Amino acid sequence: MIAVNCKFYLKTSILLFICLFQLNKIEAKSVPEEELKHTLALSNRFPDSAFIQLKKCYHQALADNNKKIIGICLQQMGKICYAQGHYAQSLEYHQQADKIFKQLNEQDLLADNLNDMGVVYYQNFNKKSSRKQYDQALRLYKITNNNIGLGETYGHLGHLYEKERRYDSAFYYQRHALKEYQKAGYKQGEAKIYENLGSIHEDLVRYDSAKYYFDESLKLYKAVNNEVSSIEVINNLGDIFRKTGDYKQALKYTRTALSLSIATKNEYQQASAYRDIAKSYNLTGQNDSAYYYMELSRKHVLHLYSDESNKQMSFLQIIYSIDKKNDEIAALENSKKVNLVISIAVVVVILLLIIMGALTISRQRLKLRENRAIAEKNQQLNLAQQQQLELKSRELTTHTLQVIQHNNFLDSLRTKLDEMIKEDKRDQKKQLQQLVRQLNQNINHDQQWKDFTQIFEQLHQSFFDSLKAHCEELTVNDIRLIALLKMNMSSKDMAVIFGISQDSLRVARYRLRKKLNIGQGDNLSTFIQTI
Template sequence: MAQVSFAIQDIRGRLEMYDIRPSDSLLIIENERHLLAERLGDKLKQALSLQKMGQICYNTGLFAQSLNYHLQAEKLLERGPRNERANNLNDLGMLLLLNNQRDDAKRVYFQALSIYQRSGNLKGQGSTYGNLGHLYEKCSDYDSAFYFQGKAMETLEKINDLDGIALINENIGSIYEDKERYEDAFRYFSRALERFKVNGNTPMLIDAYNNIGDIHRKTGNYKVALNYTRQAEKLSKENKALSRLSSAYRDLGKTFSFLQHADSAFHYLELSRQLYIETYNEDSKNQAALLKVLYDIDRKDARIAQLAKERRTAIIIYATLGIIACLLVLLFIIVIKNQRQKIRNERRLRDQEAVLSVANQRLMEVELQNKKLREEQLQTEIESKAKEITSHTLQAIEKNKLLEEMKLALTEIIRNDSRSYKKELRQLLNKINQSFHKEASWGDFRRVFEEINQDFFLHLQQINPDLSAADLRLVSLIKLNMNTPDMAALLGISTDSLRVSRYRLRKKLGIEPGKSLTAFLQAI
């Protein structure tokens, strides 16, 4: 059976690029690189360092720790460069396969294959096809295993990757060996052997000699098997490949056992056991040293994480205090600004109020002046109307006095004269008497009086709507403070008749005894 799969050999090949042997010191160096990349915020370099740390742990047999580092690298590479992520997924799939998580390993391998296909990386595709073939071989699905190893061979031949093709031949030979088709297995192992001799890949060359030796032993060619196994033994000793030397001793012991050489079989099996124990102890020491380094790294990382957390907390506190201080300053500025704006607004409002007050004052002065002018104009009109009504009144008085004198003269003539024109004089006297009762001059008088004393007659009508025209004339003359003889002359009645008319007017207006009729009318 093949000793090393394509995936395992791929990791070992990458580890050989290091200048020093994978060890605890190499892990420390990679961890320092990882911390530096983390401080610089370079996620790609962080992921690559984690991937290398995982490979170092794998080579020492610390598979759980290796899986953890590769998973951390995957988180950082999810949106990183395609090929770097696909490389890490291939390593991750191999570790999941070692952990018997075959479904997860298959999913991861197909993810890597998809990335390589999108980027056109044929070497990566060939490597992933080989890994899938190895996975299906472990699942005893040999048809699928052959299919994917064939796809790997086809892909690597396109780029003439001879070393990769040699590894695929090794893997196909392993499948044929599992199916006990030893001739086919021998043919593919031999192709791999010839290539490993050319490229100087000593570890794989040793495995190829061992694999061909196994085929000859399983087909009964024990002496030929011894020759190939001896070659593996020689190369293992020269290169101090203790684990491969132990395998060679074990195969020699089995071969001598089949040849019935019990002493030689026991000798080589004992050498294999002793070397296995020695190798196991050495590996245990290396693992212990590496575990101690991992413990120190974890403790250091925990301390760094704690310090980072404390630093972040401090930064948050300082940032919060800074923000609060800025907010307070901003609030202070806003308050001051608002206060100043308020003062400016109040000042502007006071100025506006002052301007408005001045404008109102000027407007009031203008209104007052206009009112004064209107009052003066009204007073002038009143005086004019008063003069007019006074003139009318005086004219009426003069007219009535003249008529009264003519009446008296004519009356005297009629009484003493017996001539025949007595009739004509009596007719003239009647006309004079009738002139006392004409309403034309009273109409003009009432119009002027109402202009001076607005709503006066309306108020009287509200007190007593049954007032006669004679009552209204008497009221008007009393309102004008006219004396009794003048009122009697204007009304064409005697003073006694005037007293009777005043008495009747008091009753109509409902004026109580003792109260002045003149004062009552002046108050309306």
Template sequence: MICLLLSCGYIETYGQIRENVYPLDRSSPDSVYVRLNRQLAQATQRGDLSGQADKQQQLGLLLYHQGNYASGIRHLLQAQNILRRTDQADRLAENLNQLGTVYYYNRQPRLARRQFDEAEDIYQRTQNWLGLAQTYGNIGHLYEKEGDLPTALHYQHRALAQHRGTRQPASLAVIYENLGSIYEDQARYDSARFYYQSALRLLPSADRSGQIGLINNLGDIYRKTGQYTPALQQYRQSVRQARQLNDKYQLNGAYRDMGKTFQLLAQHDSAYHYFEASHDLTDTLYAIETNRQIALMQTLHDVERKDNQIAQLHDRERLNVLITGGTIAGLLLTGGLALVIISRQRLKIRTEAARSQQATQIYQTQRDLMEAELTNKQLSEENLRYQLQLKGQQLTSHTLHLIQKNQVLDDLRADLNTLLSDDKRDQRRQLKQVVQKIGQSFSHDKNWDDFRATFDQVHPRFMADLLRQHPDLTSAELRLAALLRMNMTSADTATLLGISADSLRVSRYRLRKKLELGEGESLSAFVQRFGS
């Protein structure tokens, strides 16, 4: 259920698909969720449909920004139903743009486009040019992410034409940045730089995070055109402003881009430093987002449990009323019959009434127990799915870190080997010792222990099953088998093991012999059978 924006490889930047976001405190989504639910209940009690739509919309956006797309879609659809009944055209179009955005990030582009098209029709009818411009921008961004850059450019220019008459510099800055992004994808860097600079001039001073993103984009343009010194100046400016704002997301991006630039300059020490700083920030942001979403999950669970308890209480109250009414009616009937029936018949009636009441109580008790058992089972399954997903994310993070670190070390080793070709004997001896140390670090990295621990949690039976059938496998062969189980590419596998592509082929051949595979039988497919 949890898919962190950071851990899923996505950090939202100024210029991507946007919606009119309400001023929500995203640092504590659990408390915001409780407050919005309380306000929704109050609006429902008052019969305030507009207020209900507003709170449903805010709940949907809150859950969307926490990666809970299914719940976010559900709340936005409930808001949409209210807005259709109350005939609020512009608010309905705004909701459609928001819903289309969530559908897009939920990998449902067709549903997203359907929402944007309806929003466009409504804004055309109400002559809301600003809303129409935002809708064109959303459609253009959708085509950009689908790889259709000419169509994306067409819609962004339509958005620009609508924006110029609205006198909304912040919204116009969004379109300028979208245009810059498309031109950058097309490698038309002069045009991209022009629109990024135009967006930066229009952006309000209050949107400091958006300014940092644009400055970083300008650095990317300089880097891609080989102007590394101006690129580093832009990135350093992003770092300074991100530190002042304590914006770890923008700081992480600036560190990563600085590492790329230093790598292009062959300044590998600096490249390694900034890649490590970016990795540390990624871990920090991952932990922060995980804690926030765990707190939100607990709040969702508590609210759902309380709602169930309230519903059960209401059911019991209705049942008690029915039982009381039935009992009174039975007593009145018994009293009337007592005038004409002998005492033995009256006693029989009372006994049957008592048995009926007891059976009803037993039935209700059994029903409550079954409902409680079903709820516990659902919560247990949800928790297991969440734990598995979390471990999978941790395994991916460890693996990517090892790839990045080994790639940097491999570049350093290649450079040092080049220097070894020199005839300076003292220098050659010292550099040879450095190369040996780097080579040793490939096999003695403590991160392999972390990788093994996380891998065993995601695939708990894999190693045991493999060793049970092939107990003579070495630790290096087990490591290669684990990477094959994860469907790693040959290039990434060689980088992680610190060996060349030819050495990897030899290792695979030896592993095939140990596993006694016949000709034509796939090694990767064979390994996938274990631990399933």
């Protein structure tokens, strides 16, 4: 039972944690959007503060990689720059937002941004590009069936044609805009279109129609509590009465607009109202009053321009400060990145050097071990060869000693037999002579010389080949004599081995000297040792 309860509590805790995590994610996503709504409202009165707030939101979105918020921030910064008269900067921000919305395939946001770009192009007197932006926005709004967006775009197109004095087209698009706003139930948009229609009729000197549309616009603006737009429409109505000769009614509406503009601290509308009052007084012949109000209008206009210039300067200073700060931050980050890259590169180089050093040391150690192994092997081979040579040398010496002993024995036996023959015992003479001949044959047996030659060649390789290079006319006995001389054997032992006297040995040595072309002062044994 306890185990079941533990499992239940564990599952409940996990589910609760997941829910809290999801809620945090939703709140994190909604916070930037709430901030953007606040900055949009703030931008009308305090554009510099709104711009700073947008920049902070923009950098936070960059850190969070929230592309949608990045795009919205760029779009709103473009709107603020446009309101401050910085059209080039405004267009740059809108173009950046355009790229992001295209990547995200946010069609409504993209269309809204295209409308803003169209307005900027229009203010730059690039009507062709402006129309292009509006057409693209119109296609997107039709896809998403966005009535408010369609109404706004149709309104822009109507305004564009109005300024070109193509009034039929202007009426066509303004009426389309009105239908779309009415479908959406968007009274603010309807009021704006009624105002636009009134302006077109005013341009066409259709003052009754103009008054009708201005009245409809004013009703809707009041319904949505839009005092700023209401002031402008009231001023327009005052213009209609003035143009139709009803100066009293014109002054009434213009003074109402003046009161509202003073209450809302709208200096632009104040200047406009003072100017319209001056016009009315001028038409009634009250030139002193006309001059007074025109002067008030001029003062407000000058103050307005001065104030606008100061605001623009302040705004430019803010943009400059923000850009400078961002550049410094970017430079610092780049410096950190460069330092990080350099540090990584240094570490990598050091590691590579350590690895290369270790490999070099390892190779050197391996090479030393190999050289040591080769040296030891060569030493063992040399030792084995030396031992083998010593063994062969001992065998040759032993063999030679055996031959000498054997020949000594046979020589002594031959001497005794010669003595027995000299005793002149006739019955033994023939047999003894035969025995002596056999002994003579055994003294210089060829097999013993073959064994000797084989051992000698193992000790002195290629000796006989080098010897023949000096003289090719050497006999077998000459070669045997040279081999014994190479062994540094005494003349006595050589005479015993050959079975001849030492005098005969001297003769053999003399003949050998002549064959080898050895000079009279040169030693035969020394010459043979050098071969």
